[in-house]
Amino acid sequence: SNQNFIRNFSIIAHIDHGKSTLADALMRVCGALEQRHEKEQFLDTMDIERERGITIKAQTVRLSFRAKDGNLYQLNLMDTPGHVDFSYEVSRSLAACEGSLLVVDASQGVEAQTLANVYKAIEHNHTLIPVLNKMDLPSADPENIKTQIQNLIGLSGDDALEVSAKKGTGIEAVLQSIVDRLPSPQGDATACLKALLVDSWYDAYLGVILLVRVVDGIITQKMKIFMMAANAVYTVEQIGIFTPYPTPVNHLACGEVGYIIANVKTVRDCHIGDTLTEEQRPATEALPGFKPCTPVVFCSLFPTEAGDFDRLRESLAKLHLNDASFSYEMDTSNALGFGFRLGLLGLLHLEVVQERLEREFDLDLIITAPSVVYKIQLQNGTWIDLHNPADMPTPNEIHSMLEPWIKATLLVPDLYVGAVLTLLVERRGIQDSLEYITPTRALMVYRMPLNEVAFDFYDTLKSLTRGHASFDYDMDGYEEGELVLLSILLNGEPIHALASVVPQMRAYEKGRAICEKLKGILPRQLFPIAIQAAVGGKILARETVSALRKNVTAKCYGGDITRKRKLLEKQKEGKKRMRKFGNIEIPQKAFIEVLKLG
Numbered sequence: 001s002n003q004n005f006i007r008n009f010s011i012i013a014h015i016d017h018g019k020s021t022l023a024d025a026l027m028r029v030c031g032a033l034e035q036r037h038e039k040e041q042f043l044d045t046m047d048i049e050r051e052r053g054i055t056i057k058a059q060t061v062r063l064s065f066r067a068k069d070g071n072l073y074q075l076n077l078m079d080t081p082g083h084v085d086f087s088y089e090v091s092r093s094l095a096a097c098e099g100s101l102l103v104v105d106a107s108q109g110v111e112a113q114t115l116a117n118v119y120k121a122i123e124h125n126h127t128l129i130p131v132l133n134k135m136d137l138p139s140a141d142p143e144n145i146k147t148q149i150q151n152l153i154g155l156s157g158d159d160a161l162e163v164s165a166k167k168g169t170g171i172e173a174v175l176q177s178i179v180d181r182l183p184s185p186q187g188d189a190t191a192c193l194k195a196l197l198v199d200s201w202y203d204a205y206l207g208v209i210l211l212v213r214v215v216d217g218i219i220t221q222k223m224k225i226f227m228m229a230a231n232a233v234y235t236v237e238q239i240g241i242f243t244p245y246p247t248p249v250n251h252l253a254c255g256e257v258g259y260i261i262a263n264v265k266t267v268r269d270c271h272i273g274d275t276l277t278e279e280q281r282p283a284t285e286a287l288p289g290f291k292p293c294t295p296v297v298f299c300s301l302f303p304t305e306a307g308d309f310d311r312l313r314e315s316l317a318k319l320h321l322n323d324a325s326f327s328y329e330m331d332t333s334n335a336l337g338f339g340f341r342l343g344l345l346g347l348l349h350l351e352v353v354q355e356r357l358e359r360e361f362d363l364d365l366i367i368t369a370p371s372v373v374y375k376i377q378l379q380n381g382t383w384i385d386l387h388n389p390a391d392m393p394t395p396n397e398i399h400s401m402l403e404p405w406i407k408a409t410l411l412v413p414d415l416y417v418g419a420v421l422t423l424l425v426e427r428r429g430i431q432d433s434l435e436y437i438t439p440t441r442a443l444m445v446y447r448m449p450l451n452e453v454a455f456d457f458y459d460t461l462k463s464l465t466r467g468h469a470s471f472d473y474d475m476d477g478y479e480e481g482e483l484v485l486l487s488i489l490l491n492g493e494p495i496h497a498l499a500s501v502v503p504q505m506r507a508y509e510k511g512r513a514i515c516e517k518l519k520g521i522l523p524r525q526l527f528p529i530a531i532q533a534a535v536g537g538k539i540l541a542r543e544t545v546s547a548l549r550k551n552v553t554a555k556c557y558g559g560d561i562t563r564k565r566k567l568l569e570k571q572k573e574g575k576k577r578m579r580k581f582g583n584i585e586i587p588q589k590a591f592i593e594v595l596k597l598g
């Protein structure tokens, strides 16, 4: 087919501004959903996505649209996840397209995520079409939003289309604009094959599916494909497109998007962003690749029931089939037993993995505080990456320590600006800029350590602003930090699961807070318990839980035996949920509560 009649586009939007609803409306107008009974929202295929309203896996749909010029156009919609944790997925979807629809909720306006995604689209040289959605709402204020688009993004507000994805109005005009305004692919159809590996996932029936965008050349049946980065050759067994239903085709021509199946064993054999070429006639140069997605946040997972360890391992392996972006390895903790250390792309990614394990695999999990990756230079000159606070070298072995920083973008209603500024200062934020984009909304750009947002930052920001602030971030290099290992000791024994790396100036305050919290949570035992917070052997804080002399059965002195037995059984039940540490039993709630301190 002729590339002039192809358009590849994605939709970028802030969460809840209506990306999925618009995608469905586009499919409906193009007749894509008539083949079978419609699912409510096709693109959000995973349960968790549907419930939480977030899109995780990139998906793609080929639409046929008859434009005003009478020609039938092939429109390939690449779905992109909206959340910053998945920015590598956003990037690879954007790299497969020439333009984007920029969807903005006409009653809400431009948000932090809109901006972050716009910057990415511009990096990929995208042509942007602004679309004001939810025009059916009485609170829609298109003129105001057009001004925001003009001021913040530099696109003419006059070019914005007004639609209601929900009511289905203005959708034809969006499709016609895609044809009119977005460039067609400009590949060389006769050159050696170059195709971009956009995504891959595991299907229980078909095996590993590769989603590709053909940049130059053509992919045909039985072709021997050479994956340049993976340095492996596979034979194409099946070629298809999503309409959105998987539909086999004979070939994928220059400029097209589709899937291939080629007997690839696991998604780990596929490097997303890799270039596919033909073994017989290979391209000499690969397409510009992606930054590999390296985990930035680590935490440990332990089953609440020690007997569930094998199930946890199997479940992680299954999950990994479809999400090669997290890493895991075995971990042990004297307090929590056997578990796994996970490396994740961010906090939302952690939540998604946790939820899938708990929901899809019915596991009850304990999660330790997420910790970022520190770079440590030892006295002998070597550098190490610290993934687990428990592995921290002793202070006299450390020459210097670097921590990851981020550039945060926040949009905050004026009412809450003061509170948010205080929060940012507390979290070691450094102001890049602060400006009012409308009389009632401020745009803040701050640099701060990732460590400071790694735990409860979203929640604190949300409650400070009653959910009216929006936040997004990008990694922004490493900087030297005055960091120390804060250990927690119970009767002199360090509890590794409770150790954390904290800024030196915050160690005392955090140590105190943890001791106080533990004191309130630890059940009294038959002997006193000393709770201590220490840095490098120096005790910063101490609390004591006094001894208990109560016998649970004392209450029913002389009373009837069944009641006595019941009480004892109850006590046994209570014990199950404890972890014995030395001679001290720690309820699991204590770990979680302490970790919540961040």
Ligand code: GTP
Residues within 6 Å of the ligand: 013, 014, 015, 016, 017, 018, 019, 020, 021, 022, 044, 052, 053, 054, 055, 082, 133, 134, 135, 136, 137, 163, 164, 165, 166, 167
């Ligand atoms: P993520 O997938 O989480 O990024 O969200 P999204 O941007 O895909 O938003 P989604 O399409 O799920 O829509 C969010 C909410 O807005 C849903 O409750 C929709 O029903 C509603 N919505 C979407 N479009 C419109 C519209 O045109 N008018 C009105 N009134 N509501 C809409």
